[in-house]
Amino acid sequence: MLHILKAYIKFLLDSKNEHGVHSPFVFNLVTKCFYDKTNYPEYQTLKQYRKALLANTNTIEVTDFGAGSRVFKSNTREIAKIAKTAGISPKRAAFLFRIVRYFQPEQILEIGTSLGLATSALALGNKKSYIKSLEGCPNTLAVTENQFNTFFPELNFEFLNTEFSSYFNSSDFRLPAFDLIYFDGNHSKKATLDYFNCLLPTITNDSVWIFDDIHWSPDMEEAWQIIKNHSQVTVTIDTFQWGFVFFRKEQEKEHFTIRA
16 A cells, blocks of 8 residues: 555656647647536446446355455455445546547447446446456356346457467457457566457557556556557656557657546
8 A cells, every 4th residue: 555655646747737738739638528517417327337247146156366355355355345445446447438438449349347336437438339347256146137137238348268378378369459448457577468459469550558556566657657658659658547548650759647
């Protein structure tokens, strides 16, 4: 926790708002999406989805392939407590919804479904999109699939119970051009860079990649620096919680730290 506090103080000192942005692409993204104050009706659906999870007092045995939990001491966890402590916050869910609404990606990949709080935001941002979401824990995914089928039966989504690295290296994995990828599965340097390198063949000029918890640990901050310096990456935005990565060839390489 001390590391995150120090990282946040540094972020506050380095960060800017839209007035410190000279790139038209990033300026429009910040002003029309990051700082969009519209009260979208989908926000109410996201609240209802969350409320249903917070009311679920059933327990499940969680299989954790990632960096582990800083909250739970046992793998037997109450669904309501997972939703309250481990899921994306309401503010971040609304932010993620706006990102998808702004870019309108047609093909979305999510690495790390959990209880679907982020998945629901991704899905509602563009209801015509196809979402593929990967989750390593079968019990967690069973809860999410049941709730998703209840809330969003009309949406086009596919959940896969798989260990991420195994899936990317299997014959089942194909490399379509995902328009948006949300990385929220394994908060370790090695895994993050493995996924990054494995998925690079899917990029297009308009790809949007979002990495969660880039300041989670010194390891994750190292991974973030390596990603920023990659030759195919042209623009990045650090919002502290998330790192946005773009591959726009017409842009000069530039890194932004934005309060959002």
